[in-house]
Amino acid sequence: xxxxxxxxxxxxxxxxxxxxxxxxxxxxxxxxxxxxxxxxxxxxxxxxxxxxxxxxxxxxxxxxxxxxxxxxxxxxxxxxxxxxxxxxxxxxxxxxxxxxxxxxxxxxxxxxxxx
Amino acid sequence: xxxxxxxxxxxxxxxxxxxxxxxxxxxxxxxxxxxxxxxxxxxxxxxxxxxxxxxxxxxxxxxxxxxxxxxxxxxxxxxxxxxxxxxxxxxxxxxxxxxxxxxxxxxxxxxxxxxxxxxxxxxxxxxxxxxxxxxxxxxxxxxxxxxxxxxxxxxxxxxxxxxxxxxxxxxxxxxxxxxxxxxxxxxxxxxxxxxxxxxxxxxxxxxxxxxxxxxxxxxxxxxxxxxxxxxxxxxxxxxxxxxxxxxxxxxxxxxxxxxxxxxxxxxxxxxxxxxxxxxxxxxxxxxxxxxxxxxxxxxxxxxxxxxxxxxxxxxxxxxxxxxxxxxxxxxxxxxxxxxxxxxxxxxxxxxxxxxxxxxxxxxxxxxxxxxxxxxxxxxxxxxxxxxxxxxxxxxxxxxxxxxxxxxxxxxxxxxxxxxxxxxxxxxxxxxxxxxxxxxxxxxxxxxxxxxxxxxxxxxxxxxxxxxxxxxxxxxxxxxxxxxxxxxxxxxxxxxxxxxxxxxxxxxxxxxxxxxxxxxxxx
Numbered sequence: 229x230x231x232x233x234x235x236x237x238x239x240x241x242x243x244x245x246x247x248x249x250x251x252x253x254x255x256x257x258x259x260x261x262x263x264x265x266x267x268x269x270x271x272x273x274x275x276x277x278x279x280x281x282x283x284x285x286x287x288x289x290x291x292x293x294x295x296x297x298x299x300x301x302x303x304x305x306x307x308x309x310x311x312x313x314x315x316x317x318x319x320x321x322x323x324x325x326x327x328x329x330x331x332x333x334x335x336x337x338x339x340x341x342x343x
Numbered sequence: 344x345x346x347x348x349x350x351x352x353x354x355x356x357x358x359x360x361x362x363x364x365x366x367x368x369x370x371x372x373x374x375x376x377x378x379x380x381x382x383x384x385x386x387x388x389x390x391x392x393x394x395x396x397x398x399x400x401x402x403x404x405x406x407x408x409x410x411x412x413x414x415x416x417x418x419x420x421x422x423x424x425x426x427x428x429x430x431x432x433x434x435x436x437x438x439x440x441x442x443x444x445x446x447x448x449x450x451x452x453x454x455x456x457x458x459x460x461x462x463x464x465x466x467x468x469x470x471x472x473x474x475x476x477x478x479x480x481x482x483x484x485x486x487x488x489x490x491x492x493x494x495x496x497x498x499x500x501x502x503x504x505x506x507x508x509x510x511x512x513x514x515x516x517x518x519x520x521x522x523x524x525x526x527x528x529x530x531x532x533x534x535x536x537x538x539x540x541x542x543x544x545x546x547x548x549x550x551x552x553x554x555x556x557x558x559x560x561x562x563x564x565x566x567x568x569x570x571x572x573x574x575x576x577x578x579x580x581x582x583x584x585x586x587x588x589x590x591x592x593x594x595x596x597x598x599x600x601x602x603x604x605x606x607x608x609x610x611x612x613x614x615x616x617x618x619x620x621x622x623x624x625x626x627x628x629x630x631x632x633x634x635x636x637x638x639x640x641x642x643x644x645x646x647x648x649x650x651x652x653x654x655x656x657x658x659x660x661x662x663x664x665x666x667x668x669x670x671x672x673x674x675x676x677x678x679x680x681x682x683x684x685x686x687x688x689x690x691x692x693x694x695x696x697x698x699x700x701x702x703x704x705x706x707x708x709x710x711x712x713x714x715x716x717x718x719x720x721x722x723x724x725x726x727x728x729x730x731x732x733x734x735x736x737x738x739x740x741x742x743x744x745x746x747x748x749x750x751x752x753x754x755x756x757x758x759x760x761x762x763x764x765x766x767x768x769x770x771x772x773x774x775x776x777x778x779x780x781x782x783x784x785x786x787x788x789x790x791x792x793x794x795x796x797x798x799x800x801x802x803x804x805x806x807x808x809x810x811x812x813x814x815x816x817x818x819x820x821x822x823x824x825x826x827x828x829x830x831x832x833x834x835x836x837x838x839x840x841x842x843x844x845x846x847x848x849x850x851x852x853x854x855x856x857x858x859x860x861x862x863x864x865x
């Protein structure tokens with residue numbers, strides 16, 4: 229369980245503060261936020277819309293679209309597809325996070341604590 | 344019956360051998376961890392409870408299927424990678440990173456054990472109801488079945504299977520997927536592969552309600568939740584799902600131990616496909632159970648939890664029932680193992696070693712012994728409560744109790760410690776305490792446990808015969824904001840510069856994997 233060591237012997241609190249304040253790291257956080265915050269909000273709105281539709285507009289949710297299949301059922305199924313699409317988009321976006329992270333880590337290996 | 348035992352035994356044997364193989368030094372791959380996460384998450388609640396709930400409540404039950412899936416979007420976007428990068432082993436470890444370790448570890452151990460206990464109760468009820476159905480003619484009562492199933496599982500987990508978890512979960516998730524696919528194919532075959540015919544049949548389900556014969560469309564909402572209070576209950580359910588799974592210790596533990604953030608991320612996506620696929624099929628299986636068996640028969644024979652196995656018997660005969668039952672037992676066994684390990688690790692590691700003994704190294708044997716004793720304690724308590732609740736309680740409803748505790752107590756503390764610099768010990772203590780006590784009190788006061796049944800009511804009587812003090816079945820709408828509010832208010836009322844100073848380190852490590860990286864050989 230070497231991973232669970234409470235502190236990292238190679239770096240001090242000041243080293244971490246320096247990395248946290250560095251440009252590449254701020255850039256990484258910015259790139260992450262521009263994807264994650266809108267994606268999470270869209271997901272929340274779409275998901276809570278299901279409870280609102282089914283709960284407050286049962287008539288609309290009961291409307292039959294294909295045969296006896298209702299809007300409510302189709303909207304429930306859409307939750308799975310939106311979830312999968314967000315997951316796929318996140319994988320794409322995350323490859324950029326990984327590239328930025330690799331840059332920060334390699335710079336840190338060469339010049340520990342001086343960014 | 345022999346086939347049931349045979350398949351369970353085979354699955355157990357297979358798991359042992361393979362786990363030794365993994366222990367030999369192979370790193371876990373994303374798809375393997377994804378199946379393992381799905382295995383940890385999909386319990387008797389998903390298999391027995393969900394299908395039964397859809398068979399009884401139609402569209403309203405389908406919302407549980409959606410909720411169980413979408414929870415993983417939260418895990419993917421907010422939790423999996425930071426948790427893996429921080430390289431910790433329990434929720435207590437994550438909180439102790441920045442905060443005063445003794446109080447946060449003690450509380451984390453208790454909320455972990457509480458949510459695990461509710462999940463365990465659900466597994467015990469499911470196992471007991473299944474044995475009760477399979478051996479209906481032999482005079483084995485439900486209580487005897489719970490005691491038997493529970494004891495067997497305790498013996499298996501405490502004396503043998505403690506280590507064999509990841510591969511157990513992978514095999515079990517695969518068996519469950521195969522089971523869902525075969526059952527769906529049998530359902531489709533029954534409707535000559537015309538899906539619209541199935542939906543047409545589901546739109547005219549005839550059953551008795553309050554003594555009247557009624558016909559309802561199971562694709563239309565309102566069978567269970569209706570105006571005026573129903574919509575609030577549904578929002579409450581959604582709130583619990585969005586944050587609950589992201590606070591379940593036995594699911595999160597799977598992200599602490601993968602090689603890197605990329606593997607954590609890909610394993611969530613794998614899990615989303617396995618779980619989502621199964622839950623979409625579950626909507627078809629549940630509707631088919633409503634059509635084939637009918638709500639009257641489901642309630643009369645075995646209760647809602649047995650709708651799936653009985654549908655399997657109706658469509659595939661006794662042999663398929665044996666297969667489905669074996670998979671259900673394997674599911675229950677695997678989830679119980681995972682729960683016991685997360686509950687007893689948390690107790691031994693967080694509470695015993697770090698709180699009672701202030702982090703002094705204890706003899707290896709002692710912590711294992713404490714872990715085993717706490718596993719037996721949680722197991723016995725769950726069995727006791729399972730016998731009090733009876734076989735009619737739907738197991739997915741029981742599992743939601745564990746999930747609402749996780750959403751109200753665990754998630755606010757975990758998420759705020761990762762995403763809020765100002766968050767501190769006082770906030771974590773207040774948040775976990777308020778979330779835990781608030782959700783427990785509301786569950787007891789809710790219509791799930793309180794209610795007045797007519798003398799003539801058979802089965803499924805409320806535990807407390809009094810009008811419910813809280814109007815909603817799903818308590819998350821109050822308890823989740825309560826957990827967050829307590830955490831935020833207590834934080835703002837106090838100052839802890841040490842915790843804020845440590846935030847830079849947490850932020851860098853959570854986002855880059857620095858510090859945790861060396862241990863995996865980079």
